[in-house]
Amino acid sequence: MKQKGESKLLKYLDERIRLRSLMSFLLDEPIPGGARWAYVFGSMVLFTLILQFLTGIMLAFYYGGTPDHAWDSVNYIDHLSFGGMGVGRLIRGLHYWGASMMVILVGVHLLQVFLWGAYKKPREIMWLVGVVLLALTMTAAFTGYLLPWDERAYWGTIVGTNMIGLVPIVGPILKSAIRGGVGLGALTLSHFFTIHTMVLPSMFILFVVFHLVIFRRIGPAGPYKGDPLALEARKEFFYPRQVLMDAMGMLAIFLVIAGLSLLRPPGLESVANPSNSSYSPTPAWYFDWIFQLLKMIRPEILGVVGLPALIGIVLVLLPFVDKRPERSPFRRPVAVLVTMVVLGAMMTLSVQAERGFKKLVSLEPRSVARGKLVFRQSGCIGCHTVNGQGGHIGPDLSEEGLVGHSEHWLVVQFVQSAAHFPHSPMPSFSYLKPDQLHDLAQYVSSLGRTGWPDPTK
Numbered sequence: 072m073k074q075k076g077e078s079k080l081l082k083y084l085d086e087r088i089r090l091r092s093l094m095s096f097l098l099d100e101p102i103p104g105g106a107r108w109a110y111v112f113g114s115m116v117l118f119t120l121i122l123q124f125l126t127g128i129m130l131a132f133y134y135g136g137t138p139d140h141a142w143d144s145v146n147y148i149d150h151l152s153f154g155g156m157g158v159g160r161l162i163r164g165l166h167y168w169g170a171s172m173m174v175i176l177v178g179v180h181l182l183q184v185f186l187w188g189a190y191k192k193p194r195e196i197m198w199l200v201g202v203v204l205l206a207l208t209m210t211a212a213f214t215g216y217l218l219p220w221d222e223r224a225y226w227g228t229i230v231g232t233n234m235i236g237l238v239p240i241v242g243p244i245l246k247s248a249i250r251g252g253v254g255l256g257a258l259t260l261s262h263f264f265t266i267h268t269m270v271l272p273s274m275f276i277l278f279v280v281f282h283l284v285i286f287r288r289i290g291p292a293g294p295y296k297g298d299p300l301a302l303e304a305r306k307e308f309f310y311p312r313q314v315l316m317d318a319m320g321m322l323a324i325f326l327v328i329a330g331l332s333l334l335r336p337p338g339l340e341s342v343a344n345p346s347n348s349s350y351s352p353t354p355a356w357y358f359d360w361i362f363q364l365l366k367m368i369r370p371e372i373l374g375v376v377g378l379p380a381l382i383g384i385v386l387v388l389l390p391f392v393d394k395r396p397e398r399s400p401f402r403r404p405v406a407v408l409v410t411m412v413v414l415g416a417m418m419t420l421s422v423q424a425e426r427g428f429k430k431l432v433s434l435e436p437r438s439v440a441r442g443k444l445v446f447r448q449s450g451c452i453g454c455h456t457v458n459g460q461g462g463h464i465g466p467d468l469s470e471e472g473l474v475g476h477s478e479h480w481l482v483v484q485f486v487q488s489a490a491h492f493p494h495s496p497m498p499s500f501s502y503l504k505p506d507q508l509h510d511l512a513q514y515v516s517s518l519g520r521t522g523w524p525d526p527t528k
């Protein structure tokens with residue numbers, strides 16, 4: 072339809088690129104039941120992804136992806152890039168907090184689709200594409216973690232890639248392929264940088280387009296209740312109200328990300344030092360719950376391989392196994408219960424992990440290795456089980472490093488167990504020299520910590 076007094080530019084463009092039909096295609100999507108705030112999350116995720124693209128490109132102008140330059144270039148970004156005055160630090164902050172926010176929003180989006188039953192027929196394939204996007208988001212977070220090449224980045228990635236190495240048969244090959252060698256070095260960094268800045272963004276574009284094309288062809292799922300005729304009667308177009316709501320949602324997310332970037336800019340620890348490994352690696356906060364869970368599942372391999380496989384299989388099979396058309400969360404108690412249990416567990420595990428990080432004795436690999444010898448020679452194994460081997464008179468020590476005892480507490484335990492446990496059958500090991508006691512405490516503190524006792528292997 073033509074309006075009088077319509078701008079000449081619009082007319083010009085319409086004649087040449089059919090602008091009007093393009094705009095009507097983009098804006099006149101019917102929404103059954105009308106616009107709602109509940110629908111803004113998908114747009115918010117898309118917004119954070121675009122923000123990651125833009126800030127990522129800006130960072131790439133200054134970033135140098137080699138072990139000799141990475142840390143310096145990130146330090147330069149913080150202080151001198153884009154004319155200084157904290158502009159670079161702000162951009163890095165946006166990228167850093169944008170990543171956290173994107174992980175949260177992807178989670179919220181997934182949760183909503185799950186609870187609203189929006190993955191059900193005919194949206195199974197759209198759900199699968201969403202699962203791929205979730206995996207891409209996690210991989211982006213993991214590969215981005217290494218790039219600043221500080222201590223946290225380095226040791227976090229050592230632990231992360233060690234886990235990949237535990238996968239049966241292909242694990243070791245995969246691990247050395249990803250690392251580009253035995254340890255972390257120039258090849259690891261360029262592998263991660265390429266995956267992070269080339270492979271993942273292309274895949275993101277492909278799968279986001281796929282996700283959106285399906286969305287436009289199948290249409291929004293709409294409210295989970297109400298009869299179709301009534302919903303049809305209350306139908307609204309995407310423009311203007313939903314566009315406005317989405318825009319407000321995006322603005323709100325941007326303000327949160329910008330606020331965090333200004334108030335809590337990402338830090339940069341000292342440059343990665345592979346030989347000085349008194350460092351206790353910690354993952355990014357959104358991987359905390361996995362980290363904690365991996366510590367609890369024994370044997371280790373069951374957690375490292377089984378847990379992600381289980382999550383993946385459940386997510387992929389969900390729309391094909393759950394075929395009931397019922398969408399209302401009020402009539403799907405199992406779905407609601409599962410959500411609450413999973414969310415509750417994730418939060419509890421994350422809190423436990425964070426508490427653990429604060430208490431952990433920092434470890435020195437050589438001392439841990441010596442402590443292991445002292446442990447063997449002193450006959451501790453006669454009473455204590457470690458990783459399935461040993462006696463049962465004393466408690467299983469396989470996860471003793473996660474309990475959070477201080478070194479002092481442990482040394483007292485070795486020398487005078489009765490100070491902690493009256494009538495303790497554990498003998499005194501006061502004949503050990505102070506440095507042997509220190510090594511022993513280091514070894515015991517390493518037990519059960521992911522990546523230990525020897526993270527360099």
Ligand code: HEC
Pocket residue numbers: 446449450451452453454455464465466471474481484485488492494495496497498500511515
């Ligand atoms: C004769 C058996 C025996 C031997 C040998 C022994 N322990 Fe124990 N240990 C125990 C018992 C039993 C406890 C539980 C506390 C108690 O009832 O005394 C314990 C407790 C501990 C604890 C505290 C666990 C906790 O968090 O509550 C640590 C750590 C420990 N032992 C380390 C060692 C080390 C290291 C050695 C070798 C140098 C060793 N033990 C040798 C019997 C033994």
